[in-house]
Amino acid sequence: MIVSLFGDLAQHDGDHISGVALTEIAGLMGIRAEAIRVALHRLRKEGWVDSIREGRSSQHQLTQRGRKDTVSATPRIYARARTTTQHWNIVGASSDTGLEPVLREVTSAVELSRRFALIPSDDMDLPKDLMVFAITPKTVPHWMQSSVCPQDLADAALALEHALTQTNAMISAAGTFDPVQRAALRTLTVHRWRKIVLRIPNLPDMFFPPNWRGEACRDLTFDLLDQLPAPTLAELEASALQRR
């Protein structure tokens, strides 16, 4: 959740968020200050976050590595339309080798079986002993849609659609929010959407089950974010101090 917050509001070099602001935002989510301290400790140990003490307060920021990972995920998380790679290859490994080495390298690969997978056709530097055929999909049966979009992902999308629909209605009714409230609501939204969107393969439409609600979630996510403009870090800090 903290990484989602930094990704949403403070992913640039030099951006930092105070402990005070973090505690206020987390408080709105029902997370206690103690839990935030534990989470920050773990994120520091894992190399995601740097913290600087300033007297009785502290400032937190993404590490260089944390920023790099966050920046690289941003285009997918914040894309207002699904990005579809039109040209795919089916690749095959021998029964001895299996596909594990390829799946480790090509993050956009979609595994079909232990020996076969789909990968975007612009992926270079494949192992020499890999079967590679360019494909033009003709029939994508139901079982394959379910394997590309597994049931838990489809269920998560359906659940998020319901939650976002309700939240959108409540937010429209409630009127305006201060910067800390907006930060908290944005973070909650981005955090749940992120868990879904990063699992959606860039495959053409015919690979998705007819009841796939991921694109409805995308639209609702941006409806919501558009109603809750991202505060600047200065606005956020001022709002946090005001709330104390």
Add this chain to the structure above:
Amino acid sequence: MIVSLFGDLAQHDGDHISGVALTEIAGLMGIRAEAIRVALHRLRKEGWVDSIREGRSSQHQLTQRGRKDTVSATPRIYARARTTTQHWNIVGASSDTGLEPVLREVTSAVELSRRFALIPSDDMDLPKDLMVFAITPKTVPHWMQSSVCPQDLADAALALEHALTQTNAMISAAGTFDPVQRAALRTLTVHRWRKIVLRIPNLPDMFFPPNWRGEACRDLTFDLLDQLPAPTLAELEASALQRR
């Protein structure tokens, strides 16, 4: 061997070969009359051959079913160039179903794994729950060539190439042959070639290993058959009576 002989010289409706001619031809191959009688008995039981007694002699012919199977294999056995299907699909079955039902239906399918196979793209009426992608092969690695052309098939082609090369040399040196001799030599050649050619998939060249000798065998087979023109059945019977 008897079926190869009928396929080569007597596959038309009304064609028949006498017991006398069969015995002469088999004799040149080192097969005794008793073994021919046993083989004919089995072929009658299996519905391949009909026999009619005529006094002390007998006449043998393919049954309607035997003729049908023989005629349908003839274009592949006697093709002077490999027939290559240019357009292929890769098809995939779910892990529950597997490919067995498809492989039973589509005789030209090339199995890649328990769940994936290549089939010519003009094959209609595929099960609805089959994944179907048209393919453009880019890389066919060594292990896949070996699976399309297994070692025993490659070995059989290499062995036949040697045998045919020797036979061609001996036949060129020996001069002319009578119709029974020609029938025997043709049958031996067609019989061995048939076992190889019917296993060669119609895949494009890049699917074959670089040391694949099947096409050399094809050329040698037709060099040999061209030197040994097929006798008419009348010539064969006259030649058989003369040899007794």
